[in-house]
Structures are given as C-alpha cells and as structure tokens.
Amino acid sequence: MFEVDKEKCIHCGLCIKDCSAKALQFNDENVPEIDEKKCFECQHCLAVCPVGAISVCGKKPENSDKIYFQNPDMILNLIKSRRSYRHYKQENLSKDKIQKLKYMLNYVPTGCNFHKLHFAFIDDIEVMNQFRDYVNKKIVDALTKKPVKAIINKFNRHLKSFLNGEDVVFRGAPHMVVVSTPVDAPCYNVDPMIALSYFELYAQSMNVGTCWCGLAEFCLLIMPELSDYLNIPKGYKASYVMLFGEPDIKYARTIQPEPFEIESVQKGTFKKLGFVDKMKRYFWNLK
Ligand SMILES: Cc1cc2nc3c(=O)[nH]c(=O)nc-3n(C[C@H](O)[C@H](O)[C@H](O)COP(=O)(O)O)c2cc1C
Structure with missing residues (x-):
C-alpha cells in the first residue's frame, strides 16, 4: 500500500x-x-x-491536483455572501453542477479519517415533489388529529401556513441532500455538519442556492419510513438535511451580522475554582 x-x-x-x-x-x-x-x-x-x-x-x-489557490479575499467574500435560500426555480439543477457537488464531497474531512459518510441525494425535482407531498400530507394529518398533535408540536406555529398549502419544510426546493453517519463513527455528531458546510459554500460559489433544514431533519426523526425511502444504510443515522437548487432570488450585498464573542486567552495562571463552580462547569460541559 x-x-x-x-x-x-x-x-x-x-x-x-x-x-x-x-x-x-x-x-x-x-x-x-x-x-x-x-x-x-x-x-x-x-x-x-x-x-x-x-x-x-x-x-x-x-x-493528484496541483495546489494553486491564492485568493483568501474571494473566500471571505463567499462566506460573507452565503445566504439561506428559500426561493427556488422549479427546475432541475444542471447535471454538471450536481456532479461537481457530489464529487467535492469526497474531499471533506472526517474525524479519525473515518470517511464513511453516506449522502442521499434527491436530484430529480419529480422525486422531490413526491417526497414533499408525502411529508406535508402527513404533517397536516397529524396537526389536525389530537393524539398525534403533541409529537409534532414543533410545527404548531406553522399550522396556518401548512393548511394554506405552503411548503414550510422544504421551501419549494427542487433538490435535497441528506447526510448520514454510522452510529459508531468516532465523530458522528460533527462530520455530517462539516460536510454540509463545505457543500453549502461550494454550491454558492456556483450560484446554487442552499438552505440548512432542521425541520426536514425533524421529519426524518419522526417518520422512520423516510430513511428507508432514501436508502440510508442499516446502522446509519440520518444526521442533517440541506435543500438546494437554482435560486429564484438574487442577493445584491452581504448582511452585517452582530459580532459573536471572540476572545483571545491571555497569559496567566489557572484560577482556583471552588467546588460548586467546578461542579457547575463539569455538568455544563457534559450537556
Ligand atoms: C442548523 C440550521 C438549521 C436550519 N434549519 C432551517 C429550517 O428548517 N428552515 C429554514 O427555512 N431555515 C433553516 N435554517 C436557516 C436559518 O434560519 C438561517 O441561517 C437564518 O435565517 C439566517 O439567514 P442566513 O443563513 O441567510 O444568514 C437553518 C440554519 C441552520 C444553521
């Protein structure tokens, strides 16, 4: 070897x-x-x-490819101009773009180089529409039936929109990708998110709109048949979902986010924490 x-x-x-x-x-x-x-x-x-x-x-x-990347400002501009897209053209993305996005995924890092992620793509808008209709119908049914309503109370605030036929979960996207990991992967909770972060940026560099979809992830959780439909392998857990497609909207400029707390740790000695503070930290870290 x-x-x-x-x-x-x-x-x-x-x-x-x-x-x-x-x-x-x-x-x-x-x-x-x-x-x-x-x-x-x-x-x-x-x-x-x-x-x-x-x-x-x-x-x-x-x-192997040569390494020729030289322009960090371009990457920063891409990161700044990345947006969550909720308006998509009702058409398939070009095969070439989908192929490029799939190919890129082979290069994402995984903890311990475990490299066993599974990506389920819906790259045909007709399949996506079938999937969307199935999920939306099930949610509307559940929201209007008392015993099941409690399970999906996350959707309650969208009840009116669902009843109006709005595609609250999938935002009218023509495509989606679901990333799954083996349940025993060393970094099962992080690897999928890294992969989708790379996916999102590379997609947007090609003017492909994307949207992280926590609501679809929730649907996968409460409707196990969806994982079967998506051919997610046995022993794998669906981790997260990203919608994507040709955008039907164009952003003209970046946003101006409130800054996070970003601190540099200074030289110094470790503080002596009291027992209670230590315990608080300990349990907080475990959460
Ligand atoms: C983990 C995660 C889950 C999200 N889930 C959804 C979702 O289910 N539906 C949706 O429309 N947007 C979803 N979003 C998009 C956020 O709402 C979005 O990032 C926020 O509105 C800020 O907009 P921006 O991404 O364009 O900066 C999600 C974003 C993240 C990072």
Whole structure:
C-alpha cells in the first residue's frame, strides 16, 4: 500500500514528520517505510512529498491536483455572501453542477479519517415533489388529529401556513441532500455538519442556492419510513438535511451580522475554582 520511488526520493523526511499516526520511519537505506498497521490512510505522505515520490493506498502522486489557490479575499467574500435560500426555480439543477457537488464531497474531512459518510441525494425535482407531498400530507394529518398533535408540536406555529398549502419544510426546493453517519463513527455528531458546510459554500460559489433544514431533519426523526425511502444504510443515522437548487432570488450585498464573542486567552495562571463552580462547569460541559 506504500511505495517510494527511490529515484525521486530526496530523503527529506517530510513524510515521516507529517505522519500523525507515526507509521513511517527511515529504513537502513534512508528511505521511508511504513508500518501498515498504524496507517489510517490520510494520504498526508503523498500530499506533502515535494518531489512526488510516494504512492499510497493505490493512489499515485501524478493523479493528484496541483495546489494553486491564492485568493483568501474571494473566500471571505463567499462566506460573507452565503445566504439561506428559500426561493427556488422549479427546475432541475444542471447535471454538471450536481456532479461537481457530489464529487467535492469526497474531499471533506472526517474525524479519525473515518470517511464513511453516506449522502442521499434527491436530484430529480419529480422525486422531490413526491417526497414533499408525502411529508406535508402527513404533517397536516397529524396537526389536525389530537393524539398525534403533541409529537409534532414543533410545527404548531406553522399550522396556518401548512393548511394554506405552503411548503414550510422544504421551501419549494427542487433538490435535497441528506447526510448520514454510522452510529459508531468516532465523530458522528460533527462530520455530517462539516460536510454540509463545505457543500453549502461550494454550491454558492456556483450560484446554487442552499438552505440548512432542521425541520426536514425533524421529519426524518419522526417518520422512520423516510430513511428507508432514501436508502440510508442499516446502522446509519440520518444526521442533517440541506435543500438546494437554482435560486429564484438574487442577493445584491452581504448582511452585517452582530459580532459573536471572540476572545483571545491571555497569559496567566489557572484560577482556583471552588467546588460548586467546578461542579457547575463539569455538568455544563457534559450537556
Ligand atoms: C442548523 C440550521 C438549521 C436550519 N434549519 C432551517 C429550517 O428548517 N428552515 C429554514 O427555512 N431555515 C433553516 N435554517 C436557516 C436559518 O434560519 C438561517 O441561517 C437564518 O435565517 C439566517 O439567514 P442566513 O443563513 O441567510 O444568514 C437553518 C440554519 C441552520 C444553521
């Protein structure tokens, strides 16, 4: 799984330095060699080698992309101009854009390089409309029947809109992606959110509108048949949903958000906390 082109290797040791699993070391000929048991397949060795001497996990350096990104201001502008879209054209996004979005997902980071996310795409507006109609009908039914109403009281404040036929949950989006993780993934609660954050920004860089959808996530929770319909594999939990499609609205400028509290910790000694304060912190951190 790990090959070094001895003609190319300059014995710089960068691959060894950057191997966080400590799976690499120089052999007697001063060439890096691997302890495969320790490797967790992050491919940092392939990425860091300045002369492209390392192939790993069947991947050759000549098949990697060059790194040419140079304009952080463009990224900042993209982040600032990102919006939640709630108006979409009633048409399919181009196949090319959908393909690019799917391809990008292979590059998102996962804790411990677990790399086992599952993405269920609805990339056909007709399928989306079927899905939407099914969910909306079930919500309206439940909202008008007393015994079930309590389960979905989250939707109560939208009752009027639902009865008016408004698409409160899916915002008229022609597409959605549902990300799921194995329930035993080391970072099951974080990996899906990272993936969708990358998805959102890359989508908006291509003028594709997106919207995080907590309401759809709730629907997946209370209607288990939806996960089956989406072919979410056994042992996986649907984590979050993002709507997307060709926007039917254009934002002319960025917003001006209230700043978060962002503090730099100063040099100093640790405070001695009393027992009660310690316990408060302890339980608060566990929440
Ligand atoms: C985790 C999360 C869940 C959200 N769920 C919904 C949702 O169910 N429906 C919706 O219309 N917007 C949803 N939003 C969008 C937020 O309401 C939105 O971020 C907020 O209105 C600010 O607008 P902006 O994203 O354009 O800055 C969600 C956003 C996040 C981050």
